[in-house]
Structure formats: structure tokens, C-alpha cells
Amino acid sequence: MNLHEYQAKAVLREFGVPTPRGVTVAAAGQCAAAAAELGGEAWVIKAQVHAGGRGKAGGVRLCRSAEELSAAAEGLLGKRLVTYQNAPDGQPVSTLLIEETLPIARELYLSITVDRAAERIGLVASAAGGMEIEEVAATAPEKILRETVDPITGLMDYQGRNLAFGLGLAGEQIAAFVKLVKTCYRIFLERDLSLLEINPLVVTADGRILPLDCKMGIDDNALYRQKALAELADFSQIDPKEAEAHHHNVNYIALNGNIGCMVNGAGLAMATMDLIKLSGGMPANFLDVGGGATAQSVAQAFQIILADANVKAVLINIFGGIVRCDLIAEGIIQAVKEVGVKVPVIVRLEGTNADKGRELLAGSGLAIIAANDLNEAAKRAVVEAAA
Structure with a gap:
């Protein structure tokens, strides 16, 4: 079972991971109030569907006025968003996430999943995060960093530091990244996830590390003990x-x-x-x-x-x-x-x-x-x- 981005970010916040401030809306008329609540002069509006490639498909837009937000919402709500991951029919858009904009200095990639070949949990990271991560993996696999977790010892700090060094992080960013990775690993275990993907994981101009997008997939066989997450299932997406x-x-x-x-x-x-x-x-x-x-x-x-x-x-x-x-x-x-x-x-x-x-x-x-x-x-x- 997959979660929407706004649901996945709520799980991150539950475990103490800071995320960009955002508001969900289900009607274009709610956009002005959302913009006022968030403040600022520009916002990002994101279609909530269970598929990647939203940005290239027009499902993620930068808006610089409440009127522009409302117009973007009108163009997305009630429509089917078709991306390279859900073609040819796409998926319906019934909820939008409106978020504050951030001064982005770098875009990274981080995910935790089950490495079936190794029969262990694996971490994947790359300094080439963003919309082209699949192409990077196909054309420049040397840019993909990996760590495999020993189930006896669990995720070790040095593994987080290995990834941080490989991503070119320095100073306080290394400690912040290691803390984030360990928290994500804990979420992965405690919430019975099959995937936790943050793409992009951004480094802001003032040095903060924040998940700009997040996907979570839950093991269907564990939903009986993840009742709160099971209630979030959106069957319109399948x-x-x-x-x-x-x-x-x-x-x-x-x-x-x-x-x-x-x-x-x-x-x-x-x-x-x-x-x-x-x-x-x-x-x-x-x-x-x-x-x-x-x-x-x-x-x-x-x-x-x-x-x-x-x-x-x-x-x-x-x-x-x-x-x-x-x-x-x-x-x-x-x-x-x-x-x-x-x-x-x-x-x-x-x-x-x-x-x-x-x-x-x-x-x-x-x-x-x-x-x-x-x-x-x-x-x-x-x-x-x-x-």
C-alpha cells in the first residue's frame, strides 16, 4: 500500500523529521486561505497521486500569487494526471499539497528498501537527486551510493557517514544527515515499510537538510498491525x-x-x-x-x-x-x-x-x-x- 506525499511527510514529522510547511486543499477556493496561512510570495502546488514523474507531467507547479494558485488547482483537481509511471490512463487528482518555497542549494537522493538479493535492508543515495534520478542510475551507476544493513547490528553511524561523505556533505550537515538516515531507518522498521524514498532531499542555502518530496510503501502483509496507516489507503489510485x-x-x-x-x-x-x-x-x-x-x-x-x-x-x-x-x-x-x-x-x-x-x-x-x-x-x- 502506498501513501500520498502529504501522508508520508506526516509520518516523518511524527518521528521528529522537519519538513517544508504545507497545507492540503481539495477545492480551488481553499487556495487563497492556504497561501495566507503559509505566508510568503510564492508557493509550490503538488498533485497528490501515487506515481513519480509529477513534475514533468505538470503536476508540480510554482505559483507567485493566490490567483495563480487557484488557477493551477482548477487545472488539476478532478483531472487524471498521466506520468511516465502511470501511463496510459493516469490517476485521479482529488487532493493538492501547497507548500512554502525554499532556497535550494543542492538536490540529493535517499531511499531505503529491501535488497532481495542480499536479503537485507539497503540504503541508496546519490548526489544527483531530482527528476532525472532514473536516468542517472541507468547512465552513470557510479554516482549511486549503497549501504547494506546487517540485521544483527542494525544501521551503524559509520554507514550514514559513508553516505554523507559520498554526497559531499560537510561540517554540521554530516551529523544532520546521519540523524535523518537513522530516523528513516527506524520509521522503515516500525511502520513495516517496503520503501521509503526522499527525492529530492534538499540542502538549503542556509545549510538545512529537508525532504522536499517523500514516498512510502507499506508491506500489505503488515497492515493488520499498522491500522492507522491502513486507514489512509486511497483506492481511487489503483x-x-x-x-x-x-x-x-x-x-x-x-x-x-x-x-x-x-x-x-x-x-x-x-x-x-x-x-x-x-x-x-x-x-x-x-x-x-x-x-x-x-x-x-x-x-x-x-x-x-x-x-x-x-x-x-x-x-x-x-x-x-x-x-x-x-x-x-x-x-x-x-x-x-x-x-x-x-x-x-x-x-x-x-x-x-x-x-x-x-x-x-x-x-x-x-x-x-x-x-x-x-x-x-x-x-x-x-x-x-x-x-
Whole structure:
């Protein structure tokens, strides 16, 4: 789960990290009051969407009057902001963050994430922060600094100093940076984050170090113990089908193909998608109904899959380990009748009571195609989707 910038900065402030002063607005008419509250002669208005590249897409603007702020707000609120990270459809803008301007001397980059290769938490920093950080990483990787945290010792001060030296910081800035890094590491652990990214981290003309932007991603598996953060979820920022799946506790990710997939188990779902691709087709989604699939969860999964107008066939691949295949077959029959499925449905059952499950499907009188193995099922789904 991702947080908006203004939400992430609130978490930073909760842990004592200073941030630029800002006010959120949801209507253009609130801009004049926000400008008066912040004071000054210029402000930055930022569209709050779960995507990077906002500046290049016109989602971050410098305004020098309350009238200019209101006009910028009118041009952003209620629209969909399209960036290189969320193309082609973009994401809706319902909230804006208006912040004070700062005298920026330098722009740096800092992030904390999970280094899966090292199986540890990793820190990444660069003196080349700002909108071009992805290009820097691709074209000049030597400018990217890294530190890996030993889970036994935790983040050490010398690691923070290594990064500070590499960033060209000096004097009191080094101590301020080390304190910031250690606090961010603490936030990462205590809030169960999968990502904490500050870009840019700015050095002001008077020597302060402040996060000008901040992104936070929370491990979905830890939301049960991060209830306050879970309540901040903005489901308008994700695919509506993914939002619906979340509410039904179904693991679903929308893709760009035309073969809907319903599988029990994440690994089996990945293998199913691979075989569809190998057979010349394209999966329309990743959908894992879980090891304890029921008739109800199958029906809900059907509804979510068929909400995608691109789906031309549905491939169901169930391995009956925890659940019995005959019960799943009954659920599939019930779901096809209830949902009114009008596209070909190909089913592969294997495991406990698989033969009985296939008998039920064959005797249902419905247009359900039973496959004996997964290769056959994938190939048949590709053929049916292209028909």
C-alpha cells in the first residue's frame, strides 16, 4: 500500500523529521486561505497521486500569487494526471499539497528498501537527486551510493557517514544527515515499510537538510498491525478491479492480455501465466483465490475477472490439496450460473477428487471446457480467446 506525499511527510514529522510547511486543499477556493496561512510570495502546488514523474507531467507547479494558485488547482483537481509511471490512463487528482518555497542549494537522493538479493535492508543515495534520478542510475551507476544493513547490528553511524561523505556533505550537515538516515531507518522498521524514498532531499542555502518530496510503501502483509496507516489507503489510485479484489481478500493484479486467470496459489498462478505466454497468448490478470478457495470466492473472482472488457476467455487452474476439486467444481458451476459468464471457460483440475470434479463439470450442461493437463488448458485458452 502506498501513501500520498502529504501522508508520508506526516509520518516523518511524527518521528521528529522537519519538513517544508504545507497545507492540503481539495477545492480551488481553499487556495487563497492556504497561501495566507503559509505566508510568503510564492508557493509550490503538488498533485497528490501515487506515481513519480509529477513534475514533468505538470503536476508540480510554482505559483507567485493566490490567483495563480487557484488557477493551477482548477487545472488539476478532478483531472487524471498521466506520468511516465502511470501511463496510459493516469490517476485521479482529488487532493493538492501547497507548500512554502525554499532556497535550494543542492538536490540529493535517499531511499531505503529491501535488497532481495542480499536479503537485507539497503540504503541508496546519490548526489544527483531530482527528476532525472532514473536516468542517472541507468547512465552513470557510479554516482549511486549503497549501504547494506546487517540485521544483527542494525544501521551503524559509520554507514550514514559513508553516505554523507559520498554526497559531499560537510561540517554540521554530516551529523544532520546521519540523524535523518537513522530516523528513516527506524520509521522503515516500525511502520513495516517496503520503501521509503526522499527525492529530492534538499540542502538549503542556509545549510538545512529537508525532504522536499517523500514516498512510502507499506508491506500489505503488515497492515493488520499498522491500522492507522491502513486507514489512509486511497483506492481511487489503483485499478478498480484491484480495489474490488482487495475488499474481497482476493489477490488480483490487472494485466494487458485477454485471457482471464483464476488459480489457487501464487506459484501456480505464475506458472499458469508463463504457460499462456509460452502458448502464444497474453494473461489479462494475476488472480490467486488462495488455498482455501470456496464457491463464494470463486464467484467473486469471476465477477472481478469479467469486469475487464478485454477478457475473451477464462482459464481456471485448481490444484486440490487443501481443498477438494469436487467442491471447487460445484463452486465453478454455481458461479457460471450466477455471474452469467458469456466467454469460454477452460478448467483444469488436479489433486483431491479431481476425477469427481471433472465429472461434475461434464454433467453440468454448461459451456465449460475440461482440460486434462495444464499445457492442454493453456493452449485451448489461447485458441478460444482468439476465436
